[in-house]
Amino acid sequence: MSRLGNLGARLYRGEVGYDFVGKRKIWYGISILITITAIVGLAVRGLNMGIEFSGGAVFNSPPTSVSATQAQQTAEDASGHPAVVQKLGNKTLRVQVSELTTEQSRKTQEALAKKLAVPVDKINTDIVGPSWGDQIANKAWTGLAVFMILVVIYLAIAFEWRMAVAALIALIHDLTITVGVYALVGFEVTPGTVIGLLTILGYSLYDTVVVFDGLKESAKDITKQTRFTYSEIANRSLNGTLVRSINTTVVALLPVAGLLFIGGGFLGAGMLNDISLALFVGLAAGAYSSIFIATPLVADLKERDPQMKALAKRVRARRAADAAKDGSGDAAGSADAAGEDEDEDVQDAAAGVVGQRGQGAGRSRGRGGRPSGKRR
Amino acid sequence: MAAPKKGRRSPGGQGRPGRVLALILIAMVALTGGMFASGHTTPRLGIDLAGGTSFTLEAKNQPGRPNAINATNMNTAVGIIERRVNGLGVTESEVQTQGDNHIIVNIPKGTDAKQARQQVGTTAQLGFRPVLTATAGVKTPEPAPGATGDKDKGDKAKQDEKTGEKNKGDKSTGATTKPSGSPSPTASASPQGRPVTDALKADKDDATPGASASASAKADGKKDEKKAPTPTPAPGDAAALQKKLDALDCSTKEGRAKANEAAAGAAPTDMIVACRKDGQVKEILGPVAVEGTNVSDASAVFDTQQGKGWLVQLKFDSTGAKKFAQVTGQLATKQSPQNQFAIVLDGEVVSDPSVTSSIGGGQAEISGGFTQQSASELANVLSYGALPLSFDVVTETTVTAALGGEQLRAGLIAGAIGLALVIVYLVAYYRGLALVALASLAVSAILTYTIMVLLGPAIGFALNLPAVCGAIVAIGITADSFIVYFERIRDEIREGRTLRPAVERGWPRARRTILVSDFVSFLAAAVLFIVTVGKVQGFAFTLGLTTLLDVVVVFLFTKPLMTVLARRKFFASGHPWSGLDPARLGVRPPLRASRRRSAPVDPKEA
Numbered sequence: 001m002s003r004l005g006n007l008g009a010r011l012y013r014g015e016v017g018y019d020f021v022g023k024r025k026i027w028y029g030i031s032i033l034i035t036i037t038a039i040v041g042l043a044v045r046g047l048n049m050g051i052e053f054s055g056g057a058v059f060n061s062p063p064t065s066v067s068a069t070q071a072q073q074t075a076e077d078a079s080g081h082p083a084v085v086q087k088l089g090n091k092t093l094r095v096q097v098s099e100l101t102t103e104q105s106r107k108t109q110e111a112l113a114k115k116l117a118v119p120v121d122k123i124n125t126d127i128v129g130p131s132w133g134d135q136i137a138n139k140a141w142t143g144l145a146v147f148m149i150l151v152v153i154y155l156a157i158a159f160e161w162r163m164a165v166a167a168l169i170a171l172i173h174d175l176t177i178t179v180g181v182y183a184l185v186g187f188e189v190t191p192g193t194v195i196g197l198l199t200i201l202g203y204s205l206y207d208t209v210v211v212f213d214g215l216k217e218s219a220k221d222i223t224k225q226t227r228f229t230y231s232e233i234a235n236r237s238l239n240g241t242l243v244r245s246i247n248t249t250v251v252a253l254l255p256v257a258g259l260l261f262i263g264g265g266f267l268g269a270g271m272l273n274d275i276s277l278a279l280f281v282g283l284a285a286g287a288y289s290s291i292f293i294a295t296p297l298v299a300d301l302k303e304r305d306p307q308m309k310a311l312a313k314r315v316r317a318r319r320a321a322d323a324a325k326d327g328s329g330d331a332a333g334s335a336d337a338a339g340e341d342e343d344e345d346v347q348d349a350a351a352g353v354v355g356q357r358g359q360g361a362g363r364s365r366g367r368g369g370r371p372s373g374k375r376r
Numbered sequence: 377m378a379a380p381k382k383g384r385r386s387p388g389g390q391g392r393p394g395r396v397l398a399l400i401l402i403a404m405v406a407l408t409g410g411m412f413a414s415g416h417t418t419p420r421l422g423i424d425l426a427g428g429t430s431f432t433l434e435a436k437n438q439p440g441r442p443n444a445i446n447a448t449n450m451n452t453a454v455g456i457i458e459r460r461v462n463g464l465g466v467t468e469s470e471v472q473t474q475g476d477n478h479i480i481v482n483i484p485k486g487t488d489a490k491q492a493r494q495q496v497g498t499t500a501q502l503g504f505r506p507v508l509t510a511t512a513g514v515k516t517p518e519p520a521p522g523a524t525g526d527k528d529k530g531d532k533a534k535q536d537e538k539t540g541e542k543n544k545g546d547k548s549t550g551a552t553t554k555p556s557g558s559p560s561p562t563a564s565a566s567p568q569g570r571p572v573t574d575a576l577k578a579d580k581d582d583a584t585p586g587a588s589a590s591a592s593a594k595a596d597g598k599k600d601e602k603k604a605p606t607p608t609p610a611p612g613d614a615a616a617l618q619k620k621l622d623a624l625d626c627s628t629k630e631g632r633a634k635a636n637e638a639a640a641g642a643a644p645t646d647m648i649v650a651c652r653k654d655g656q657v658k659e660i661l662g663p664v665a666v667e668g669t670n671v672s673d674a675s676a677v678f679d680t681q682q683g684k685g686w687l688v689q690l691k692f693d694s695t696g697a698k699k700f701a702q703v704t705g706q707l708a709t710k711q712s713p714q715n716q717f718a719i720v721l722d723g724e725v726v727s728d729p730s731v732t733s734s735i736g737g738g739q740a741e742i743s744g745g746f747t748q749q750s751a752s753e754l755a756n757v758l759s760y761g762a763l764p765l766s767f768d769v770v771t772e773t774t775v776t777a778a779l780g781g782e783q784l785r786a787g788l789i790a791g792a793i794g795l796a797l798v799i800v801y802l803v804a805y806y807r808g809l810a811l812v813a814l815a816s817l818a819v820s821a822i823l824t825y826t827i828m829v830l831l832g833p834a835i836g837f838a839l840n841l842p843a844v845c846g847a848i849v850a851i852g853i854t855a856d857s858f859i860v861y862f863e864r865i866r867d868e869i870r871e872g873r874t875l876r877p878a879v880e881r882g883w884p885r886a887r888r889t890i891l892v893s894d895f896v897s898f899l900a901a902a903v904l905f906i907v908t909v910g911k912v913q914g915f916a917f918t919l920g921l922t923t924l925l926d927v928v929v930v931f932l933f934t935k936p937l938m939t940v941l942a943r944r945k946f947f948a949s950g951h952p953w954s955g956l957d958p959a960r961l962g963v964r965p966p967l968r969a970s971r972r973r974s975a976p977v978d979p980k981e982a
Contacts, residue, residue, distance in 0.1 A: 062778065105772075106772075122776055124776055125772065127772040129768065132770040136912075139475075140912070142907050146907060147903040147904075151900075155896075158892055191912060194912060195915045198904050199919065201900045202899070209889070209896055210860060210889055213885075213888065241863075243863060247805065247859045251855045251856055251859060252849075252856060254797035254798045255795065255798060255849060256794070259794060261790070262789050272783070272790060275915075276845070
């Protein structure tokens, strides 16, 4: 544990760190790949919509000796539609018939009750009219749109528009991946799934906001210094809040994992399982995107800002100057900085000259970032 | 352990942690006390956890009535459906609107779902029936005395109400009608005031033929039921009806529900016994004289010219106008209560105005002592016949009590496992600090639980499976706030601060992060709650509630508790098990130097 604690400290001081921003192109690539896979999966396989969306009925019988085939026969005769029947572990039957009107569903329910020789109200029934699912879906879309608009406005006010845009992209990224997983694996989409998906909205952003908050703080006085570019500061701040991000994600995932375990393991199928599955995929994607996608995106957008361009230029100039000074052996010129700092600056500059805008920045930042107090 | 130095630095945030802690403890005790006082110690369970049947009805505009889907009509429909479902003898059913055009009907276990669905689905029947006998609403051991033609207003009404009360009180003794016989409970005594039907805008010339027509109808009425809407019952029938009337108990809700059901089941041509809505009067009613469908329009208006106050104006179609003129002409010649006609909805008398003259021309008004609300209610009932809208059953869910219990148990186990995992993780990572997190989670859990229990009776909140999921997911969200704060404190310690300043300096920054992220979370919940319907809404509600409570707990409990604990030696000295050991956090002496230098530039918190 102590090693982990030290890791947190070293991350905080920037002694160790991963160059998230510098290597962003790799992660963008990976994300684009995943997203395309998800979209292709969605296009090719489509979503397995549950009866709640297509209209139909699900019946769960009490434990019975009637076989699945018999029940299927009964259900198909009564409804005139193909029925899917599963015999569950505890000897109960799950009969699912899709694309039924409510009237047909009721007939099926009665026929099944007769077949199983139980009263109608002993059969768990879920009957959904065809129009209902459309409405649920429509309302979910409306909710999604309204929420996204509101959240972009809010984040634009609380932070800035670039962060809002980045957060939005990360959010869409998470949703696409989650939906893609559903399409590819063929999980059934139920209202529970929609609930889970919509909850990801809030949670994915929660994560992103935690990271952005740290970013905003570290970038507060950025124009007053010439040692680091925005990207470097972003990366540093990301590493600094890494422990926090990981902890919040793990702690958020643990209860969901509990739900998933119980929902999947004990009940076989149902609301608990549906919600937790969507949440689990979405939360994991959300944690990934807020670190690997959202912050690098902000950095990318920020670097296009004239002010930040100017800063990057100044940083480059200073590093070039430092390098020149270093080259001439004039080590005493840096009266304003501690010797230790100077050392690092030199290395920073060396790296910075080579690829400060690109891949090299991370390493330089990694070392340069340690004396956070001095920087300011 | 007073801390004057700290107090000077940020006096507001930490000055009196004890008081804040006491405040939230008092709030908890108050909520728990409230919970026990309210008599509910468990949250109301939804259908999917308790078992039962739930329908979702979708409103549809009736042909020829576009734009009928609005809040007023939906509420009227809810009222009507509720009455019908309760008419089945169901005790804890609930009917509520959801979204703009949906009504949820929840019927607890042990009810015949099929019967309930029929009740919910059918269109109610509205009809005008002449009153043959009226008597006080309680069970009568012997025939009630004929009601006298009482035409007095105000006082009588009051007196009558009193009698009604008395009757209710005396119900057990049974012999109540005799003493209360003299003030007759006619329409004039209804709490709605004294509805009387006047000829309105009706040309006298028009009215006269109507009257004569009714008179002739009356002549052969005794033989021909079809022509005459107000036949006197045949002797045998009369006795049977009288017996039924005697047996009728309108003073209790159950009795009324039973009576309504029986009366609603009767054919329009039958004579029925029915209760008035307020339960004070029961009546024998003739066959339906005018069908509710013959009413073309009804509205509540405020009469300023004649000072009648609120009244209900009625318009009939041509058939209805003819029939109405006929029946009113007939009724006008009779004595009270037989000059009254009853407006019967689903077997219940919603109003029984008396008639003073024949009303032709297809227009009428009912006046007397209406409030705006009662007038609009009556107008609604009249103009829409029954349900102002037609409804389709779009979802139906039946959950057996066994499955409901299983799902509840699974939810609780899942919650316990999730909580245990979170606790293990927190303890492993944060050591002593985990105690703070656990205490905060406990406070949050107590607050959530008590509020959920109290919301049951208060706003009809019912805990369903998605809500349970929401609560479990919320464990993570709540714990996240603590992590944000703890990491902030650790960051400050890594900067070289001792615990007490670290706790105070870390707070403003953590606070902002927590507020911003909780706001986003709450926004999601709020949007979901407003936009969506059904199960999603239950989930959104829980999530929103727990997010709010998270903020409350972090501000009023976690932070003050940290402040208090920072004064304890165990934490302040950075005991290895406190989770705040500077050495473990990687603090190195040289950093102190850098800290001093950086201090002036550090952001000053508000």
